[in-house]
Amino acid sequence: MAAVYNSVQMMKETLLLAACFAFTMPAWCEPKIYPARWFYVPTGLASDQELARIEAVAKTASQHGLNGMLLSAGFDELDLKPASYTHRLERLKQTCDRLGIEIIPMGFSVGYGGAVMAHDKNLAAGLPVHGALFIAAGHTAHFAPDTPVKLANGGFEERAGNLPADFTLHGAQAAIDSQIFHSGKASVRFENFASSGGEVYFTQPVRVQPYRSYRLHCWVRTENAKPRAIFHLWAVAPDGRDLAYMEPWLPATSGWQELVWGFNSWYADHIDFRIGVSEGEAGKVWVDDVGLEEVGLTNVLRRAGTPVVVRNEKTGEVFREGRDYERISDPRLNFQWDHDGPEIKLPSGSRIHAGDRLRVDYFHGTTIYREQVPLDMSEPAVYEVWQHQIPLVEKCLAPKKYFLSMDEVRIGGFCETCKRRHLSMAQILGDCVTRQYQMIRAANPKAEVYVWSDMFDPNHNAQEKYYLVDGSFQDTWNYIPKDLIIACWYFEKRDLSLGFFSKLGYRTLAGAYYDADDLENPKGWLQSLDRTPRATGIMYTTWENKYELLGPFGDLVSKR
Numbered sequence: 001m002a003a004v005y006n007s008v009q010m011m012k013e014t015l016l017l018a019a020c021f022a023f024t025m026p027a028w029c030e031p032k033i034y035p036a037r038w039f040y041v042p043t044g045l046a047s048d049q050e051l052a053r054i055e056a057v058a059k060t061a062s063q064h065g066l067n068g069m070l071l072s073a074g075f076d077e078l079d080l081k082p083a084s085y086t087h088r089l090e091r092l093k094q095t096c097d098r099l100g101i102e103i104i105p106m107g108f109s110v111g112y113g114g115a116v117m118a119h120d121k122n123l124a125a126g127l128p129v130h131g132a133l134f135i136a137a138g139h140t141a142h143f144a145p146d147t148p149v150k151l152a153n154g155g156f157e158e159r160a161g162n163l164p165a166d167f168t169l170h171g172a173q174a175a176i177d178s179q180i181f182h183s184g185k186a187s188v189r190f191e192n193f194a195s196s197g198g199e200v201y202f203t204q205p206v207r208v209q210p211y212r213s214y215r216l217h218c219w220v221r222t223e224n225a226k227p228r229a230i231f232h233l234w235a236v237a238p239d240g241r242d243l244a245y246m247e248p249w250l251p252a253t254s255g256w257q258e259l260v261w262g263f264n265s266w267y268a269d270h271i272d273f274r275i276g277v278s279e280g281e282a283g284k285v286w287v288d289d290v291g292l293e294e295v296g297l298t299n300v301l302r303r304a305g306t307p308v309v310v311r312n313e314k315t316g317e318v319f320r321e322g323r324d325y326e327r328i329s330d331p332r333l334n335f336q337w338d339h340d341g342p343e344i345k346l347p348s349g350s351r352i353h354a355g356d357r358l359r360v361d362y363f364h365g366t367t368i369y370r371e372q373v374p375l376d377m378s379e380p381a382v383y384e385v386w387q388h389q390i391p392l393v394e395k396c397l398a399p400k401k402y403f404l405s406m407d408e409v410r411i412g413g414f415c416e417t418c419k420r421r422h423l424s425m426a427q428i429l430g431d432c433v434t435r436q437y438q439m440i441r442a443a444n445p446k447a448e449v450y451v452w453s454d455m456f457d458p459n460h461n462a463q464e465k466y467y468l469v470d471g472s473f474q475d476t477w478n479y480i481p482k483d484l485i486i487a488c489w490y491f492e493k494r495d496l497s498l499g500f501f502s503k504l505g506y507r508t509l510a511g512a513y514y515d516a517d518d519l520e521n522p523k524g525w526l527q528s529l530d531r532t533p534r535a536t537g538i539m540y541t542t543w544e545n546k547y548e549l550l551g552p553f554g555d556l557v558s559k560r
Contacts, residue, residue, distance in 0.1 A: 031530055031560040036509055036537025038068035038104070039550060045073055045088045055095045057547050061540075062099035064551045065558025069096060070403055070539060075107035076115035076385065078392040089396050102400065104450070105393050108386055108436045109405040113375035116385050121333050123382050125374045125411040126306045126363030127264040127468060130211035132296040133313075134344055134358040141325070141344040141358055143296030149214065151206055151273060154290035155184045164188055164202065171200030174276070182219040182256045182288035190287070193230070193280030201232070201276025206292065208265045213298060213364055215337045216244065217260045218275065218290040223253050225283035229370075234274035235263045241465060243271065245410075247369045252283065262298065262337035262366060264468070297341030299364040300330045305379060305417030306363035310344065313357040324350045328362075335367045368410045368467070377409075377432040378417040386436065390443045400447060402440050403487070406433055407452035408461065413470035425471030426462075429455060430479020437481050449481070450509065453488040456480060459496045477504065485536060487511050491521055498532040510538040512553075515546045519556055526557065 039061050041054055058069060073089065074081065096103050109115065117123050134141040158165035162175045164186075173192035181187040190200050208214060216233050225231075228249050235244040244263035265271065273292065277285055300308065308328050311318045321327055326345040344360075346352050367373055375382050393399065406429075412418070413425045421428065437449050454461040456477040464472040482505060488497040489511030501508050510529055512522040522538065529535040540553045 031526070033558055033560055034529065034535065034537040036068055036539075037066045037554070037557050038070050038509075038537060038539035039066055039547075039553075040070045040072070040511075040539060040541045042072040042543070042545070045085050045092070048088070051088045051092060054092060057550065058092075058096055058099055058101050060547070060550050061554060062101055064554025066540070066550075066554045067100060068102045068104055068401075068537075068539075070104045070106055072106045072405070074115055075105045075389060075393055076109060077118045078389050078396070080118055086396060093397055103397055104401045104403050105397055105399055106403040106405050107389065107393075109407075110375045110377055110432060111408040111410060112372050112405070114371070114373060116375055116382060117373065119385050120381065121335075121365075122301050122303045122306075123375055123379055123385075124301060124335065124365035125376045126301045126365055126415050127213075127266070127411065128211055128414050129213050129264070129296075129360075129362050129364060131359040131361065132212065132294075134296065134310075134360055136346065136352050136356040136358065137354055139346050141346060141352065141356075143341065143343075145294040146209060149206060149208055149292050149294055151204065151290065151292040154218075154292075156186050156188050156288060156290075157184050159186075167202035167204050169200075169202055171196030171276070174200050174202065177286060180221065180286055182221070184288075187221075187286045187288035189284060190277045190280070191284040193277055193282070198279045198281065199277065200280070201234075201274045201278070203272050203274045205270060206273045207270050208268060209294075210265055210267055210269055212265050213262060213295050214265060215260065215262045215293050215295045215298070216246075216291070217258060219256045219258050219288045220250065221254060221256045221286040222250050223284040225250065225252050225285055226281045227279070228252070230277050230280040231259075231285055231287075232274070232276065232278045233259070233261055234272075235265075236272040236274060237266065237268040238270065243268065243468070245368045245467070249370065256288075260337050262295070264364070264366070266468070295337075295341060296360065297328065297330060297344075297362060297364075298337060298339065299333055299335055299366060300328060300341060301363045301365050302327075302329055303379065303381070305376065305415040307361075307416065309361040311359050312352075313359050317351070319350075319352060319358075323347075324352050333365070335365045335373045337366075363415060366411070372408070372410065374409055374411045376415055376417070377412060377428050378415060378421060383435060383439075387439055390439055394443050399444075402447055402449050404433060404436055404449065404451040406436075407454050409455055409469070409473075410467035411469065418470075425469055426473050426476040427479055428471075429473060429476050433480050433484075437484065448485060449483075450485045450487055451480075452511075453486045453497055453501065453508075454490065456486070457488070457490070457497050457500065459493045459500060460490050477501075482506070485509060487539070489514075489541065491524065494525060494528045495531070498528055498535065502533050502535070505534075507534045507536045508532060509536055511541045512538050513540045513542060513549070515542050515544045519549060519553060522553055522556060526560070
């Protein structure tokens with residue numbers, strides 16, 4: 001549990017921080033050269049050519065005063081890597097040692113759990129479905145929606161003036177297009193996004209059943225659209241929480257292509273269905289043939305904490321897996337919504353008979369945005385995977401520092417294992433980080449451990465209502481080790497974030513740059529770091545392998 005400075009110390013530091021903001025350049029606010037001057041590298045080390053590329057990046061970094069490589073290279077699945085990968089990783093370490101570059105391995109991700117799920121996809125965090133209807137016939141029971149969900153005029157054939165009937169327009173510059181369409185005689189065209197602040201969409205209220213799984217689909221066409229991920233489908237609950245998070249990558253110009261997505265209705269008995277453009281800058285987008293349907297057992301998860309229960313609707317009798325029905329699993333478990341769930345197979349001697357109506361409870365996984373599938377933080381097997389990787393990291397790199405990739409944890413708290421713990425989501429998250437920290441320290445007692453800031457920052461994601469999380473992430477900072485080093489990355493709130501963690505006694509590092517075409521972002525971070533007690537460093541953070549400004553960045557932070 002984090003230690004909080006006593007009130008006298010906190011008062012002193014608050015006054016110092018305020019003084020630094022109020023006056024131009026007190027002595028301790030003068031520009032500093034920070035000991036940690038890092039750059040971020042994501043890679044799969046899949047080829048010698050890729051290794052050579054990273055070595056060239058490291059050479060540039062060394063020549064310009066940088067001294068640390070935050071390396072994301074699949075450290076959550078080292079035990080699954082081929083010998084060629086291990087050989088390249090060892091060669092990279094030799095190169096970095098020669099250049100004076102320290103490698104800091106990044107892993108232990110919960111929000112982006114794909115590497116851990118390479119061991120078992122069923123370790124994904126699950127969302128609950130209650131009472132999905134299946135009807136037995138012959139040797140199978142097939143899914144049947146109770147009351148088919150009704151989205152009116154999804155083909156946009158009915159009009160109200162120049163707009164589609166049954167929908168309400170928000171924003172401007174959308175209209176029926178009778179010249180370009182996927183089927184029928186019309187589609188909807190969105191354009192001139194800038195006149196609506198980049199956002200324009202249609203809405204329609206739709207009745208759903210709580211705790212059910214639904215699939216959305218539509219056809220989309222683009223022309224000179226900018227940026228790539230501007231088209232969205234939303235399913236908004238009555239309290240404003242979005243239940244469907246979809247940001248597809250679309251070519252700037254493309255013919256008709258189908259988009260398919262899904263969501264769990266959770267507590268909602270109706271949603272505000274929205275379809276349109278968000279943060280658009282230019283171009284045109286057409287949409288047609290929009291549909292919405294309930295589905296069953298798609299992406300069903302199978303582990304102890306996510307049980308499947310099959311019962312007779314009329315009598316309430318609970319049937320037994322392996323006797324009354326064969327083991328249920330989704331052979332295409334991919335956390336996408338491009339397939340139907342499995343039928344329930346009934347063996348000879350089953351107590352389930354033709355015509356029986358079954359109610360099925362289960363949990364399913366899903367994807368957030370394009371590729372994010374979070375892990376279940378209460379599942380013991382997750383920690384077993386991590387525990388197995390640390391000795392391999394130590395053998396390959398013998399690092400002095402580790403970086404916990406604990407950010408954007410967007411699903412959690414629903415499974416039975418979570419519920420049995422009787423902990424808040426803030427406590428579950430804090431316990432997860434603490435256990436990661438303890439595993440590292442058990443292998444390397446002197447290791448420094450870093451972590452992303454957002455899930456522990458009340459100015460960022462440590463919030464009461466956050467994505468598809470059943471519970472609150474408020475106060476997470478009270479449940480993590482006091483000697484973690486916090487990597488802040490929310491530029492617009494950098495002073496609030498740095499100041500918050502500094503006053504709690506934490507050392508901090510700035511995640512700067514983020515693929516801009518200039519260095520204004522790092523300059524702003526440096527000014528804020530100079531005002532922050534216990535600030536230790538700054539990092540060149542690129543998610544797009546954009547290293548053109550790495551040299552100038554190194555000069556900026558090492559020659560102040």
